[in-house]
Amino acid sequence: MNNKFLCNSIEIDLSSTLDGGQSFRWHKFENGFNGVINNKPYFIFQENKKIFVEAEELNSNDVNLVFNYLSLDVDLRKISKKFKNNLYLNNLFKKYYGLRILNQDPWETIVSFITSSVSNILKIKKNINDLCVLNGEKIGKNKYDYAFPGPIKIIDFGENNLRKIGFGFRSPYIIDACKKVINGDILINNIYDLNYDDALHQLTKINGVGRKVADCILTYGYHRKDVFAVDRWVRRGLINKLGYSEKLQNEKLSIKARKKYGNESSYIQQYIFFSEKS
DNA sequence: ACTCAGGGTCGAC
């Protein structure tokens, strides 16, 4: 085991970033979090105002990968400066500075956010980790060090087993996603290259993926910044703190906010979500 | 034990 320096601790808040509802596979342990990126287990932790990553046989590629995953290339100061004349947003960035948007695997994000519908973070975590433990392959020594199952493995696992481990009405949706990825109906690696509307169109082909879930997938799985996912929490923030009309449906709110905030949409959305939920 | 709500979506009207 060895570890490498990632950044100063002021630059990222591990708890809100890794365990704030973007990813569901990071588990707090002592001064950091255990989790899996690209089927390799890592421990990301804070010590003496510095953030480090630890793994077995940690090479420079791994460090770059983790750096990317945590979006440490994103300049938070630059984003927050743009909104320094908006009291509400300015305070949000001050209060939760260090909250970042993760750059996750598209497939894991698709399954995770289908699972998120009318659920809560605790239960989503339970579902996703149970799926990995029961169907995945062990890849490390920690309790949750399992590979995330691909579409073929999940189909093999089957709708009934998904229901047995608590996915409920989302089970057939996940199976539908598997089928459409396997038969090429959706090319998940090509979505990076599409414009927003086309990307939305591709993802919402999946049964159980509407605009909100698709927006989350684009934000967390494709690192798109021009996306404003509106759920019940973000809706409250937009209406109560930024003066949007409560008559607007979430889709309209998303369209308006996206238009207003452009490439800062995803970060504004994330800070609103986190503060409304806290 | 019982109620409630949680990062929505779908199909019927």
Add this chain to the structure above:
DNA sequence: GTCGACCCTGAG
């Protein structure tokens, strides 16, 4: 556009 149904779980 609106409305009920869909599953399950932890919290109060």
